[in-house]
Amino acid sequence: MDLIVRNAQLRGREREADVGISAGRICSIEDRIREQADREIDAAGNLVTPTFVDPHTHLDRALVSGSVPPTSPKTPFRARDIAIERKRRYTHEDVVYRASQLVEWAVSHGTTVIRTHVDVDPGVGLLGLEAIMEVKEKYADLADIQTVVFPSAGLAQVPQAVNLCREAFRLGADVMGGVPHAEADDENRRRHIDIAFSLAHEFDADLDMHLDATLNPASRNLVYFARRAIECGFQGRVTAGHTCALSAYDDQFAAEVIDLLLEARMNVITVPTVDLMFQGSGVSRLRPRGITRVDQLLEAGVTVTYGQNNVLDPYSPIFGQADLLEVGMILAFAAQFNTPEEIEMLFDMPTKVSAAVLKVPDYGVRVGAKASLNILEAKTVQEAFRTRCTRLFVLKEGRVIAEGRTHKKIFRRGDAPPL
Ligand SMILES: [Zn+2]
Structure with missing residues (x-):
């Protein structure tokens, strides 16, 4: 397996899942994939959707x-x-x-x-x-x-x-x-x-x-x-x-x-x-x-x-x-x-x-589909819209094509000042 996205929240599925990717396609969706992959991404319970x-x-x-x-x-x-x-x-x-x-x-x-x-x-x-x-x-x-x-x-x-x-x-x-x-x-x-x-x-x-x-x-x-x-x-x-x-x-x-x-x-x-x-x-x-x-x-x-x-x-x-x-x-x-x-x-x-x-072929989060996926910094679609959440990772056919996050730190009185 080339890549495993672990602990993914998938729409319509109660428990978190691991999504296994091989040769650009989703090859496995299970509660826990035992195998290890060349690269692994921890979705940490965030929503994973098609792009x-x-x-x-x-x-x-x-x-x-x-x-x-x-x-x-x-x-x-x-x-x-x-x-x-x-x-x-x-x-x-x-x-x-x-x-x-x-x-x-x-x-x-x-x-x-x-x-x-x-x-x-x-x-x-x-x-x-x-x-x-x-x-x-x-x-x-x-x-x-x-x-x-x-x-x-x-x-x-x-x-x-x-x-x-x-x-x-x-x-x-x-x-x-x-x-x-x-x-x-x-x-x-x-x-x-x-x-x-x-x-x-x-x-x-x-x-x-x-x-x-x-x-x-x-x-x-x-x-x-x-x-x-x-x-x-x-x-x-x-x-x-x-x-x-x-x-x-x-x-x-x-x-x-x-x-x-x-x-x-x-x-x-x-x-x-x-x-x-x-x-x-x-x-x-x-x-x-x-x-x-x-x-x-x-x-x-x-x-x-x-x-x-x-x-x-x-x-x-x-x-x-x-x-x-x-x-x-x-x-x-x-x-x-x-x-x-x-x-x-x-x-x-x-x-x-x-x-x-648009008649996009092989689309979706399912075994056999192309692994074009967004890992969102949101647990639900409501949160995704409300915050216009960070797209933590964007994958196209199994390859990471974008990644990044934005972070703000709040400083209360008495906190160590920012450097
Ligand atoms: Zn127009």
Whole structure:
């Protein structure tokens, strides 16, 4: 055995366990493994979980906030304009440098699988994607990165967009993305979705789109996307980010839409930080929270999880550190989660739910799975969220890829002073 993690608290198991690892995989989970290994780590009764999976971020946009003006007024349209302006100054090295930093932050917080949308449009061309593909290869030992073709300027009204997307798939992109709101009117938004499906079909790719990041109750992109998924036979291969307008529909219509999402086997990814920051910012009285109907989607059985989305970019110029415990805590406040059951569910999301959405193979704490594990400085998931605990050790396929702890010492009157 290469490594044994001893005295691990595993979710759903009463007694502490030893986890044995061989050739990158979990080979044994027992109360006490008698064998000795080359290396042993004492988890000391702390929680040992699979590593986190971030299903929605933007590596190419991250960490530009020192070089862009702050986002005011607080509308996503203003942020988009700033992002477009900053994008004109991208260089290959600049994108590689910023994305690398974000990957390292994510890894230090126990995330080893990342799905990133990457802008592909006539302005930036394939520069961003080429840089992210380099980062993907460079960090293959630390993280598995999936790339989503993100035609941020639109698909229906931008003549070169479709060919650029084709080029992106030839470069190795994994998933077809989209943002119908980039188009001028509803007819072109539907065309945007249609074109995305035809590209997904052409390259046998799943779809993951930004939909209805607005509280306008007339916005219907999610509905059209779900209907087309069913018509095109893409059930279970479709993911929708944001879906804020669902919370603006009346209850009757929202229930019908949720039924449609179930039929399409749609995954929903909420990005609570940016939706809280922007949605409803012009409303003075009873300002809405802006996130989608998380509790009702879950109750109906729709797959829901959350992602970081923005870190120090025009949409989040101050906040973000690629820490899914932090995003989860913010979602708990936005979605009003505070029962033990809800917090367990909140922990399932960036682990097994996101792993299922991203179709991560051999995932979990079980014999035979890849030994990609977090040893948390917390005994329970509630403590993990409450303290945004230290990730004491992060393992990817049996190898320690991050370790460390932070310590504070308190000095009472009369104690020996610090040196
Ligand atoms: Zn996004």
